[in-house]
Amino acid sequence: MFIYIFLFVFVLGALGLVIHFSLDKKVIYKDLKNKHVVVTGGSSGIGKSAAVEAARLGAHVTVIGRDTGKLSAAVAEITANCRDKNNQKVQYVALDVTSDYKAIEKSFVSIEEKLGPIFMLINCAGMCICGQFEKTDPDVIKQMVDLNYFGTAYPTRYVLQGMKKRNEGLIVFVSSEAALIGIYGYSAYSAGKWAVRGLAESVIMELVGTNVRLTLAFPPDTDTPGFKNEDLTKPEETKLISVTAGLHSPDDVGKQMIHDALTGKTYSVYSVSGTLLTLLFGGSIDSPMQVVLQVLSLSVVRIIMVGILLSFYNIVRDGLKKKNEVKTK
Ligand SMILES: NC(=O)C1=CN([C@@H]2O[C@H](COP(=O)(O)OP(=O)(O)OC[C@H]3O[C@@H](n4cnc5c(N)ncnc54)[C@H](OP(=O)(O)O)[C@@H]3O)[C@@H](O)[C@H]2O)C=CC1
Numbered sequence: 001m002f003i004y005i006f007l008f009v010f011v012l013g014a015l016g017l018v019i020h021f022s023l024d025k026k027v028i029y030k031d032l033k034n035k036h037v038v039v040t041g042g043s044s045g046i047g048k049s050a051a052v053e054a055a056r057l058g059a060h061v062t063v064i065g066r067d068t069g070k071l072s073a074a075v076a077e078i079t080a081n082c083r084d085k086n087n088q089k090v091q092y093v094a095l096d097v098t099s100d101y102k103a104i105e106k107s108f109v110s111i112e113e114k115l116g117p118i119f120m121l122i123n124c125a126g127m128c129i130c131g132q133f134e135k136t137d138p139d140v141i142k143q144m145v146d147l148n149y150f151g152t153a154y155p156t157r158y159v160l161q162g163m164k165k166r167n168e169g170l171i172v173f174v175s176s177e178a179a180l181i182g183i184y185g186y187s188a189y190s191a192g193k194w195a196v197r198g199l200a201e202s203v204i205m206e207l208v209g210t211n212v213r214l215t216l217a218f219p220p221d222t223d224t225p226g227f228k229n230e231d232l233t234k235p236e237e238t239k240l241i242s243v244t245a246g247l248h249s250p251d252d253v254g255k256q257m258i259h260d261a262l263t264g265k266t267y268s269v270y271s272v273s274g275t276l277l278t279l280l281f282g283g284s285i286d287s288p289m290q291v292v293l294q295v296l297s298l299s300v301v302r303i304i305m306v307g308i309l310l311s312f313y314n315i316v317r318d319g320l321k322k323k324n325e326v327k328t329k
């Protein structure tokens with residue numbers, strides 16, 4: 001018996017050591033003084049909170065969105081939060097991130113001409129329209145991928161070239177906890193967010209040997225204008241299921257997102273459910289301790305997860321029962 005425990009501890013220790021010596025060195029930044037930070041979707045919600053935090057840390061900030069009214073209000077709020085108002089520049093650029101690559105490139109070239117090379121890109125523009133898949137407007141199905149995937153992929157394609165040349169830079173992808181588990185009512189939306197996750201993990205491997213870093217964020221429900229809007233199309237089942245992850249504040253999420261990126265975290269996670277979901281389904285290796293904890297806890301967490309999943313299926317079954325009762329009345 002003892003020999004097995006000893007062997008197990010030995011193997012874990014060896015694994016930890018191998019990881020310790022294999023991991024790329026962490027690139028850690030204390031602040032963003034004089035760095036140019038671009039936030040798509042920076043005029044509202046999580047993106048605006050992240051832009052405010054970047055301004056507090058000394059960055060020059062560009063926010064991107066479509067509605068110039070919202071953008072100029074955001075610029076005023078971000079400017080008010082600058083650490084050194086006289087030297088920091090804050091601007092907005094009206095751009096639809098679902099545009100074709102040429103338009104994105106043109107806009108980003110002029111963004112860099114105005115405030116300098118981009119040090120950090122936060123891809124936060126995104127939205128969710130809920131519903132059962134076969135009832136979803138085909139145009140909406142396409143929009144969910146155009147905005148949530150291509151809206152991240154194209155700006156990233158552009159900044160990666162310059163960042164790799166300068167051998168510095170941070171990129172954040174804003175995915176979702178709905179990219180770790182499939183949920184009733186999020187069918188069209190989560191596909192785009194899963195795509196973002198796939199792109200992130202491949203690009204991270206392509207960054208080996210450089211000082212460019214990418215952080216993949218998995219927000220839970222967050223109390224933003226976008227969230228209020230999405231609630232209008234959200235089926236009862238989806239509400240009952242996602243309540244498991246709680247409702248979070250955009251300021252907490254935006255702030256942590258910036259700090260996780262600055263400290264070189266591969267994943268940025270904001271809730272207990274996010275911690276468990278990334279533990280089960282994630283692929284990142286951030287530290288020896290993380291992997292050791294995974295090895296020790298995975299089977300128990302899997303059991304918990306199966307219970308939770310079964311309860312989600314029950315929520316859907318109950319919903320169906322209620323709908324049938326209404327029909328037969
Ligand atoms: N809130 C939540 O519960 C969660 C949100 N997320 C993700 O976080 C991100 C931010 O969400 P949230 O803060 O709630 O969203 P909001 O709706 O509050 O803000 C969305 C931002 O994106 C911009 N945007 C939308 N479409 C486009 C477009 N085509 N081109 C350029 N900009 C665009 C909006 O400006 P404008 O409309 O003027 O273009 C706005 O600035 C999204 O990617 C979302 O999917 C992930 C998990 C949970």
Ligand SMILES: CCCCCCCCCCCCCCCC(=O)[C@@H](N)CO
Nearest residue numbers: 128176177178220221242244245273308
């Ligand atoms: C103890 C807990 C165990 C873990 C169980 C898993 C819980 C699953 C909840 C998933 C919630 C999905 C939120 C998606 C938010 C989102 O992307 C939209 N709001 C878009 O704006």
